[in-house]
Amino acid sequence: MDGYYAWMLVATAFVLMMTTPALALFYGGMTRSKSVLNMMMMSYVSMAVVGLVFVLWGWSEAGFNNGFNNGKLISNPFHMFGLLNNDWHASADSTGSTFIWIAFQMTFAVITAALISGAIADRVKLSAWITFIVVWVTLCYFPVAHNVWGGGWLSQHWAAQDYAGGTVVHINAGIAGLVLALVVGRRVGFQRDPMKPHNLTLTMIGAGLLWMGWYGFNVGSIVIADPKDGGAQFMSDTGLTFLNTTVATMAAMLGWLAVERLIHGKATSLGAASGIVAGLVAITPACGAVNQLGAICIGAIAGGLCAVAVGLKFKFGFDDSLDVVGVHLVGGLVGTVLIGLFSTHTAPGGVDGLFYGGGWQSLKVQVLAVLFTLIWTGVLTTVIALAIKHTIGWRIPPEAEVEGIDYDQHGESAYDLHAASASSAYLVTEGA
Numbered sequence: 336m337d338g339y340y341a342w343m344l345v346a347t348a349f350v351l352m353m354t355t356p357a358l359a360l361f362y363g364g365m366t367r368s369k370s371v372l373n374m375m376m377m378s379y380v381s382m383a384v385v386g387l388v389f390v391l392w393g394w395s396e397a398g399f400n401n402g403f404n405n406g407k408l409i410s411n412p413f414h415m416f417g418l419l420n421n422d423w424h425a426s427a428d429s430t431g432s433t434f435i436w437i438a439f440q441m442t443f444a445v446i447t448a449a450l451i452s453g454a455i456a457d458r459v460k461l462s463a464w465i466t467f468i469v470v471w472v473t474l475c476y477f478p479v480a481h482n483v484w485g486g487g488w489l490s491q492h493w494a495a496q497d498y499a500g501g502t503v504v505h506i507n508a509g510i511a512g513l514v515l516a517l518v519v520g521r522r523v524g525f526q527r528d529p530m531k532p533h534n535l536t537l538t539m540i541g542a543g544l545l546w547m548g549w550y551g552f553n554v555g556s557i558v559i560a561d562p563k564d565g566g567a568q569f570m571s572d573t574g575l576t577f578l579n580t581t582v583a584t585m586a587a588m589l590g591w592l593a594v595e596r597l598i599h600g601k602a603t604s605l606g607a608a609s610g611i612v613a614g615l616v617a618i619t620p621a622c623g624a625v626n627q628l629g630a631i632c633i634g635a636i637a638g639g640l641c642a643v644a645v646g647l648k649f650k651f652g653f654d655d656s657l658d659v660v661g662v663h664l665v666g667g668l669v670g671t672v673l674i675g676l677f678s679t680h681t682a683p684g685g686v687d688g689l690f691y692g693g694g695w696q697s698l699k700v701q702v703l704a705v706l707f708t709l710i711w712t713g714v715l716t717t718v719i720a721l722a723i724k725h726t727i728g729w730r731i732p733p734e735a736e737v738e739g740i741d742y743d744q745h746g747e748s749a750y751d752l753h754a755a756s757a758s759s760a761y762l763v764t765e766g767a
Contacts, residue, residue: 342558343435349551350442354382354449357548361541361608362453365657368533369739370457371749377452377464384465385448385472389441391417396477398485399440406491410481412473439555440480447476447504453657454512455519455729458736461744463729470719471511475712479503483704495704496684496697498576499556501620501671502708509664510709511716512655518720519729521654523736530656535604542608546584549615553580553622557683572683576622580615583622583634587614590638598642606642609662613641616666621674624684629677637669668705675701 359378363371385393398410414420418437448468455464480503482489489495497503522530532538557576591610592602617637618630625633645661648654655661675698678688687693723729730736735743742748 339558340432340435343439343555346551346555346558347435347439347442349548350439350446350555351382353545353548353552354442354446355379357541357544358446358449359541360537361545361612362456362657364534364537364539364541365453365532365605366456367530367739368750369741369748371533371537372741372747373461373744374452374456376461376745378449380461380465381449381452381468382445384468385445386441388469388472389444390437393444393472393477394418394437394440396473397440397480398487399436399480406486406488408482408488409478410485410487412477443500443504443552444472444476444480447500447508448472450504450508450659450663451511451515454516454655454659456656457522457740458731459519459729460727460731463723463727466727467515467719467723471716474715474719475511476503476507479507479708479711482707489704489707493700493703493707495671495700496624496674496678496686497620497671497704498623498684499553499619501616501667501674502704505616505619505663505667506671506705506708507712509660509662509667510713512659513653513664514713514716515720516648516653516655516660518717518724521652522656523733525654526649526652532605535608538608539604542611546611546615549580549584549619550577552615553577553619557623572623575626575682578627579622579625579630580618582627583618583630583637584611584614586631586634587611587617587638587641590614590635591642592638594639594642598646609645609658610638610642613637613662613666616663617670617673620667620671621677624674624678624682624686624688626679626682629673629679632677633670633673636673637666640669641665671705672698672701675699 355378359375362378363375366374392412395415396410396412398405448471451468451471452464478487481487483495483497483503484490495502524530554573554576557572588607588610591606591613595606596602614634614637617633621630621633641662644665645658647661648658674688675695676689677691678684678686678693678697679691680687686697688697689695720729731740731743739748
């Protein structure tokens with residue numbers, strides 16, 4: 336058990352790192368220079384706000400504690416409000432294990448909310464974002480997590496496989512990002528002005544850190560599922576999950592680059608970074624369901640499809656600024672649904688999919704879990720987004736958006752270029 340505690344503390348720290356600094360760097364590098372601080376702040380604020388909300392009522396509402404799994408759509412947010420109900424303090428061992436479980440699951444809620452921010456970069460008030468994430472995790476994230484992982488209605492009736500968040504994290508965040516992109520509207524100058532990433536070095540570093548942190552995400556999810564299962568089988572399960580995460584990500588990066596080269600004639604560094612994330616997203620629900628061949632297939636398919644999907648925003652005219660829909664929604668859909676094809680009983684999940692003689696049952700329940708998440712979160716996110724739009728409002732003024740959201744919302748600039756220019760001009764004048 337000492338090894339279990341040690342690993343889960345490390346895994347929890349890894350997943351927390353995925354939000355800050357990893358996602359902050361990944362998203363920050365993809366924005367324009369006048370928006371990078373605000374983009375990074377949206378990740379940092381998500382960590383603080385959602386983390387506290389999770390401890391206050393999120394843990395209770397998600398219903399992760401087996402003592403009150405209820406088979407219902409929603410769990411009681413007040414049953415263990417603030418973790419003050421001590422009916423789960425049965426022993427020092429179970430209490431310590433529960434605290435680790437709470438911290439680990441808290442990091443999942445944090446990064447799910449932060450992922451959404453990429454869809455609305457450059458244009459929303461920080462106050463609107465904070466308001467949104469408090470309400471959104473309460474009405475969308477915690478109920479979906481309860482239904483998939485917390486003994487809720489969905490898990491009781493459709494036992495879909497989702498090891499680390501294909502539905503709970505990525506489809507959840509992806510459909511929310513799509514709704515917000517539509518409700519908040521396009522950036523000033525969208526499809527007219529160049530809006531290229533200002534620092535791909537930051538994005539590449541962020542992608543690498545995300546890849547590293549994802550081992551906490553996926554392998555931690557396998558370990559914490561049964562901390563007392565020791566021995567060779569336990570080591571086999573964790574090793575398989577680690578390897579599946581690795582090879583799927585490799586295949587997705589190459590798949591994305593191949594499609595990019597075919598369509599645009601160039602294999603870009605942004606494509607490599609995006610392909611890495613697409614592969615990580617797709618293998619997240621499937622990491623404990625498939626073998627290595629299945630992981631490679633899922634990764635390659637996700638990389639290729641996500642590379643195509645990110646261009647659809649221009650065709651359909653919605654401004655998903657940093658490709659949350661193209662990567663997280665599409666990648667999450669691919670990984671979750673393809674479990675129904677590639678799942679095998681030799682993996683920890685023990686379920687054969689269609690390609691392994693298991694028939695259509697696994698595919699059916701995976702699709703039903705996807706539809707549940709899309710409908711639940713899609714409808715409620717629309718209600719939340721419209722309520723904010725017609726009350727406190729989402730957008731900063733257009734002139735502030737043109738000047739830069741960093742200065743408007745934070746009174747700062749990521750790069751003090753004006754001071755450098757002034758000094759240079761002074762030296763030139765003095766020399767003359």
